[in-house]
Amino acid sequence: MTTTSARPTRTGARVHVQRFGTFLSGMVMPNIAAFIAWGLITAFFIATGWLPNGILGGFGNADQIGWTGAATTLAQTADGTTFPQYVGLVGPMITYLLPLLIANTGGRMVYDTRGGVIATIATMGVIVGSTIPMFIGAMIVGPISAWLLKKLDSLWAGKIRPGFEMLVDNFSSGILGALLALGAFFGIAPVVTALSSFLETVVDWLIANGLLPLASIFIEPGKILFLNNAINHGVLTPLGVQQVEENGKSLLFLLEANPGPGLGILLAFTFFGVGIAKASAPGAIIIQFLGGIHEIYFPYVLMKPMLVLAAIGGGMTGVAINVAFQTGLRAPASPGSIFAVLIQTAPDSYVGVILSVIGAALVSFLISAVILRASRKRDLANENAGDLSAAVAATEANKGKSSSVLGGLTGAGTAAGVTDAAARGATDGALADGRRFSDIVFACDAGMGSSAMGASVLRNKIKKAGIEGVTVTNKSIANLDGTADLVITHRDLTARAEGMSPNSLHVSVENFMNSPKYDEVVQLLQNQATEGADR
Structure with missing residues (x-):
């Protein structure tokens, strides 16, 4: 039901990198709420927080505080004197809760519930065997443990006598979990x-x-290639959390999440863009800057690849300002909304953080304005200039893969160039073959930001059209289970979605907020309802 052409090696390599990055971020993203909870507790109750509290923050002399309702541990002063200190919430959460959540999620991604359990068991070994928060250890040990259990179970799958399945399953995972915990403690x-x-x-x-600031040379282009979640949550978050435990804040949380570079680019399109890009930029600003969905500005950069220089320049400026002011966040800002950034900002960092956002936006705006102004006359003379689908065509060529379509379903700007008549014919053929569409899934890297936005848009269109019996949901590509009738993804992510759900029909869009393909999907569903009524 889809058409695929041969992919160049470099494109295949990029898909593999994206898939690996998605797996890393997939262990962290579902647990962001726990990171935020820990960040808020840290921001309020540690010694340098907004409302310092030795019982909850885990500092000070427990005997002097005098409340005996919390567990204590022995702490030592600089002169060697020991005193009882409250354990608090901050320490146990970062030491045990967060790594174990990551490990459990990674294990479930590999081998469902059994994988999550053994991943948690094995990760306790790496946690207790180290003196630092074991986020990286959890991301390594968790999935490997689940994979080993999956291979072990396959050795005697279908060979166990009836009635002994639970006994074998529990003891095999228990024994393997104990061995892995010991190996993680001493080895990993x-x-x-x-x-x-x-x-x-x-x-x-x-x-x-x-x-x-040189890190922006790699981070900003990586974001445009849909590696943003992998960079932020797969690499920077584990290192940043470790720095928070030591310093109370971390600059690493701002390297990728700063909304300034994207804001500057979208502002430049608002003033100096042409066509659809200019008209859609103001709405994109609200989604990117206030909503924190950075993916919304990626097509604008892909439309004019030179704009990656603006993103890099803005990113470097923001990092440089944060370094100069020694700023940091208490916890990850996810999504990268200005509200999330300010909520997680350390009390002594507000001036630097706000200036970093303004500075990043200003520099990226100026660079973008120069680039857009330089090509403005040529763009005005080109009737297709400002059409975001041109950026999608370039992305598709870069992927080395033609558009996956809904039986020939194409929207404006698709590389396939199928006519409306051809699309209708393919659609009618699909329905004539008995294919019914009741389960539509929007899929993106994390399954939260852009896919939720697109699902909401299409859901409203379907509701206004009076169509019933069709569900529209959103999830991460890693969680696609192959049961969806129709999967909608950004074009950069379609190849991975096809691998996860090969029996579904796939639609590629360039903009989750406003794609002409949504109207065609609605028309398809209306045709389906009409044919169903006629039968």
Whole structure:
């Protein structure tokens, strides 16, 4: 039901990188609420927080505070004197809760509930065997443990006598979990500790030498290639959380989440763009800056690849300002909304953080304005200029893959160039073959931001059309189970969605907020309802 052409090696490699990055971020993204909860508790109750509280924050002399309703541990002063100190919430959450949640999620991604359980067991070994938060350890040990259990179960699948299945399943996973916990304690924990210390040393060196802004050279183009969640939650979040435990805040949470670069680019299109791009930019600003959905500005950059320089320039400016003011966030800002950024900002960092957003937006706006102004006359003379589908065509060529269509379903600007008549014929043929569409899924990298936005738009269109019996949901590509009738994704992500749900029909869009394909999907559903009524 889809058409696929051969992919160049470099495109296949990029899809593999995206898939690996999605897997890493997929372990963190579902648990962002826990990170936010921990960040709020940290922001309020640690010694330098808004409302310092030794019982909840885990500091101060427990005997002097005098409340005995919480567990205590022994702490030591600089002169060697020991005193009882409350454990609090901050320490146990970052040491145990967050890594175990990550491990459980990673295990479930590999082997469902059994994978989640054994991943949690094994990760306790790496947690207890280290002196630092084991986020990286959890992301390694969790999925590997689940994979090993899956392979072990396959050895005697279908060979167990009836009535002994539960006994074998429980003891096999229990024994393997105990062995993996021991192996993680003695073998993996020291290695991950050394790796984390090395990465932290590298970051500290970059900050000390004023080189951290150079990270934007890799981060900003990576975002445009849909590696933003992998970069932010797969790499920066684990390192940032470790820095928060040591310093009370981390600049790493701002490297990718700063909404300034995207805001500047969209503002430039608002004033100097042409066509659909100019008309849609103001609405995109609201979604990107206030809603935190950064993916909304990616097509604008892909329309004019030179604008990646504006993104890099804005990103470097924001990082440089944050380095100069020594700012940081208490926890990840997800999504990357200005509201989320300000809520997680450390009390002593508001001036620097706000200036970093303004500075990043200003620099990216100026660079974008120069680029757009330089090509404005040529764009005005080109009737197709400002059409976002031109950027999609370039992306498709870069992918080395033609559009996946709904039986020939195409929208404005598709590379396939199918006529309306051909699309109708393909649609009618699909329905004549008995294919019915009742389950539509929007899928994106994390399954939260852009896919939720697109699902809401299409859901409203279907409701206004009076169509019933059709569900529209959103989820991450990693959670596609192959049961959806129709899967809608951004064109950059369609190849991965096809691999996860090969029996579904796939529609590629360039803009989740306003795609002409939504109207064609609605028309398809109306035709389906009409044919159903005639039968």
